[in-house]
Amino acid sequence: MKTGVIIKSTGKYYDIKDxxxxxxxxxxxxxxxxxxxxxxxxxxxxxxxxxxxxxxDVAVIKSIQERKNYVIRQSPRxxxxxxxxxxxxxxxxxxxxxxxxxxxxxxxDRFLLLTETYQIPVIIxxxxxxxxxxxxxxxFDTLKTIYEGIGYNVMxxxxxxxxxxxxxxxxxxxxxxxxxxxxxxxxxxxxxxxKPQLDLRTKEISGYSGKGQHTTTFAEMFSLDEGxxxxxxxxxxxxGFNYLEVMDVAHNFREFFDVSKDCKFxxxxxxxxxxxxxxxxxxxxMISFLRYQNYLQIIDDIENQNYWERIKDY
Ligand code: GDP
Ligand code: ZN
Numbered sequence: 014m015k016t017g018v019i020i021k022s023t024g025k026y027y028d029i030k031d032x033x034x035x036x037x038x039x040x041x042x043x044x045x046x047x048x049x050x051x052x053x054x055x056x057x058x059x060x061x062x063x064x065x066x067x068x069x070d071v072a073v074i075k076s077i078q079e080r081k082n083y084v085i086r087q088s089p090r091x092x093x094x095x096x097x098x099x100x101x102x103x104x105x106x107x108x109x110x111x112x113x114x115x116x117x118x119x120x121x122d123r124f125l126l127l128t129e130t131y132q133i134p135v136i137i138x139x140x141x142x143x144x145x146x147x148x149x150x151x152x153f154d155t156l157k158t159i160y161e162g163i164g165y166n167v168m169x170x171x172x173x174x175x176x177x178x179x180x181x182x183x184x185x186x187x188x189x190x191x192x193x194x195x196x197x198x199x200x201x202x203x204x205x206x207x208k209p210q211l212d213l214r215t216k217e218i219s220g221y222s223g224k225g226q227h228t229t230t231f232a233e234m235f236s237l238d239e240g241x242x243x244x245x246x247x248x249x250x251x252x253g254f255n256y257l258e259v260m261d262v263a264h265n266f267r268e269f270f271d272v273s274k275d276c277k278f279x280x281x282x283x284x285x286x287x288x289x290x291x292x293x294x295x296x297x298x299m300i301s302f303l304r305y306q307n308y309l310q311i312i313d314d315i316e317n318q319n320y321w322e323r324i325k326d327y
Contacts, residue, residue, distance in 0.1 A: 014064045015031060015033070015067070015072070016031075016032045016033075016062065016063065016064055016065075017030050017031040017063060017065060018030050018032070018060065018061070018063070019040075019060060019063060020037070020059060020233065020234040021059060021231060021233045021234070022061075023230075023231045026039060026040065026041055027040040027041070027042070027072075028233075029063065029065060029072050038065075038067070038071075038072040040063070040071070041071055041074065042057055042074045043073060051095045051256065052091075052095070053095055053096065053097060054090070054091060054094045054095070055096055055097055057074055058098070058232070059099045059100070059233065059234050059244055060080075060083075060099045060102055060234065060244065061077050061078070061080065061100050062078040063075075063077050063078070064076045064078075080100040081100070082100065082102065082133055083097050083099065083131070084097070084100075084127050084128060084133065086127055086249075086252060087252070089249075089251070092253075092255065093255070095256060098193070098246055099234075101189065102189045102191045103133075103190065104134040104136060104184075104188055104189075105128050105133055105134070105136070105190065105192075106184070106191070106192045106243075107124055107135055107136070107193055108140050108193070108198045108200050108203060109137060109138070109140070109194060109195070109198055110139060110198045110199065111141075111152050111153060112144055112145070113141060114196075114198070116152075117195065118307070119307040119310055119311070121137060121156075122266075122307040122311070123252040123254075123307070124193070124249075126252075126257070126262065126265050129265040129266075129267060135165050135166070136165070136166040136168060137156075137165055138167075138181065139153055139156075139167070140170050140198055140199040140202075141173075141199060142171040142174070142177070143171040143173045143174045143176070153169060157169075159304065162301070163268045163304075166184070168180060168181060168184070172203060172205075172206055178203075181206075181207070182206075185207060185237065185241055186237070186240055186241050187239075187241045188242075189241065189242045189244070190241065190242070191243075192243055192244060192246065194248065195249050199215075200245070201214065201215045201245075204235075204243060207237065207243060208238070211235060232244055232245065232246045232247070254311065254315055255319075257315060258315070259316065260280060262308065262312050262315065263282055263308075266304065268299075269308065272290040272291055272294050272299075273290060273291060277289070282312065283305075284309070291305070
């Protein structure tokens with residue numbers, strides 16, 4: 014039996030890089046692979062280590078090795094499916110920008126829910142620094158303080174001036190990095206800086222909506238000349254959480270979880286419960302009010318969505 018790593022996953026076919034000779038083969042799956050009973054749009058994901066056998070010139074994937082970690086999201090197309098973005102990664106580089114397009118309130122906190130289950134390190138990269146005036150710089154400084162305060166790495170870069178690009182190259186060197194972000198933030202431009210041979214197409218932001226166009230449809234892994242791999246992923250529009258419960262969110266806001274052992278109730282949702290350690294920490298300035306607002310919004314969304322789901326069952 015041969016072994017290899019999935020370097021591209023479309024949900025229909027899979028590209029595999031063979032472990033022994035590095036050759037690239039086209040793979041398919043037969044039968045069913047499931048994850049904790051959830052339906053998956055892509056049972057085999059980029060980063061998966063697989064066993065396969067050649068049948069004619071097609072690689073038939075027989076099994077997936079246990080994943081060290083993975084990043085999963087609600088499928089943007091099929092509401093009750095989950096999509097594994099990638100597996101077996103060392104870190105995530107989340108690309109955002111404060112303007113062009115405007116940073117969506119809560120987006121970073123929503124994204125961090127995807128990586129927290131496995132405590133995957135996240136580097137939050139603010140791109141387009143060349144466009145930041147004093148207001149944007151202030152916002153950046155505030156966000157940097159918040160996110161570094163809870164253990165994330167925050168960087169400021171510009172593809173146009175080159176600011177921070179060398180530092181980013183050092184960060185991705187010899188690591189497997191998943192690169193993600195909303196459409197239009199400059200993900201393709203950054204990847205082109207990290208691996209110029211790829212020459213990914215970048216798209217002008219359409220003046221009307223302020224949103225960039227999709228340039229990537231499927232996740233794909235590339236090797237870097239300096240060592241390491243990057244995984245390019247489709248731009249994210251929205252992140253839904255119909256597969257989570259309120260307590261899942263509470264547990265995955267890391268600084269809330271840290272103090273929540275001092276809440277009076279073990280299942281405290283940190284809203285109106287008495288003697289809530291999270292609310293006390295917000296009053297003391299130990300926990301960011303911005304994070305708290307975003308948390309409330311997410312659990313509200315989840316409860317509303319579950320409400321409508323239940324009504325449908327009547
Ligand atoms: P993607 O959708 O995230 O892959 O974004 P692209 O790389 O296609 O970039 C979207 C738009 O932002 C393009 O017009 C880029 O030229 C522009 N862009 C990318 N990086 C920067 C930057 O650092 N500064 C400025 N001002 N524009 C940038
Ligand atoms: Zn509480």
